[in-house]
Amino acid sequence: RVMRSVTRTKGLAGVPSVLRKHPVVVVGAKQVKKQPSPRHSNSRLAGVVTKTKAQSSDEEKEIPAQDPESDQETTPSPPAPAAAPAAAAEEGESVPDKEDASTFSMQYKAWKDKSNLAGVEATPFKIAEGYTTKLIGASVPTLTTALAGAFVTGYKTQLKKQEEKGDETYALPVTLPGGYFVEEEQTFAGTKPEKPVEIYEFQGCPFCRKVRVAVSALGIDVLFRPCPQGGEVWRPEAIEKGGKSQFPYMIDPNTGVEMYESADIISYLFKTYGPGDVPGSLSFRNSAIANSIGLLGRMGAGSRAKPSSIPPQPLDLWGYEASPFVTLVKEVLCELELPYVQRSAPRGSPKRQEVYGRKGHFQVPYLEDPNTGAEL
Secondary structure, eight states, X not given: OHHHHHHHHHGGGGSOHHHHHSOEEEETTEEEEOOOOHHHHOTTGGXXXXXXXXXXXXXXXXXXXXXXXXXXXXSOOOOOOOHHHHHHHHTTOOOOSSOOHHHHHHHHHHHHHHOTTTTXXXXXXXXXXXXXXXXXXXXXXXHHTTTTTSBOXXXXXXXXXXXXXOTTOOOOSOEETTTEEEEEEESOOOOOOSSOEEEEEOTTOHHHHHHHHHHHHHTOEEEEEEOOBTOSSHHHHHHHHHSSXXXXXXXXXXXXXXXXXXXXXXXXXXXXHSSSSOOHHHHHHSOHHHHHHHHTTTTTTTOBOOOOOOOSSOEEEEEOTTOHHHHHHHHHXXXXXXXXXXXXXXXXXXXXXXXHHHHSSOOSSEEEXXXXXXXX
């Protein structure tokens, strides 16, 4: 009543500056801040989305609804928490995006000293305790896609005499009657990317697996940046670069090409680094339906992010998509958001000779970590 009286008689000039900036209602000796009208307190009514001045243009973009036949993954990535970096910035401290390499080296050394797995001798096709069910599940997509990605494009075998095989030459570990052995080779020698092609994807996506199968069939090196659901490292980066939450997303640093859609990516890779057209037999076996059914064997394993520390350099993984042993390792790399370069080594690939030359025998998965010096 006092304010109304003053306003009617003297206007706002009669009201102290504090009251002009912060309107109050005087009730006896108490002052209560005036609340906004309930009509305007909820700005999301009727589909209205409010935006603060601090929001960037990327945050204001709407993610389109999922098309059931598209490569789009439905769950949008939550924005990375900003509170911790802001607090550190106020204190003048830098917030590194990646851990220092020395930290990983110390952790690896501590693991080697304590773990009973560090000294285990690798044995081909030996299944560790508790992994039988996992391997059976990881084998399902290889069966539903009829071994797609298990053999390199242009795969060929020939019989040779044992004396023709050098001690440092990789061959199938089988000696046939008459002293023959089986030599595998790739008859097609396509253009190899100078820098690894970069692909943002995640394990449980059937469209992403289609691309991974094609990568294995071509035998090329690819830098995978895992984008599991809830991931705060590569998923936001992919959305920022491409403009939408859709996977797989490819960037080729050798040509500057960026694209979505699994079919388009596969076609591009075969025309750029393969024989040209995608083989019809591969397209038929490597369908979205076959991959979707196959991935049921692992029920989305490796598709949800877990807390981790990102190393300065990507890991190197020798393997191929059709191997269930390799699949289990890639699931862990994905859920931890650890970037890795896949050195694709399907049957017939010269990459098998690389592993043989390094270790004296061929066995995948084979992992090298330049951050710690680990070779597993």
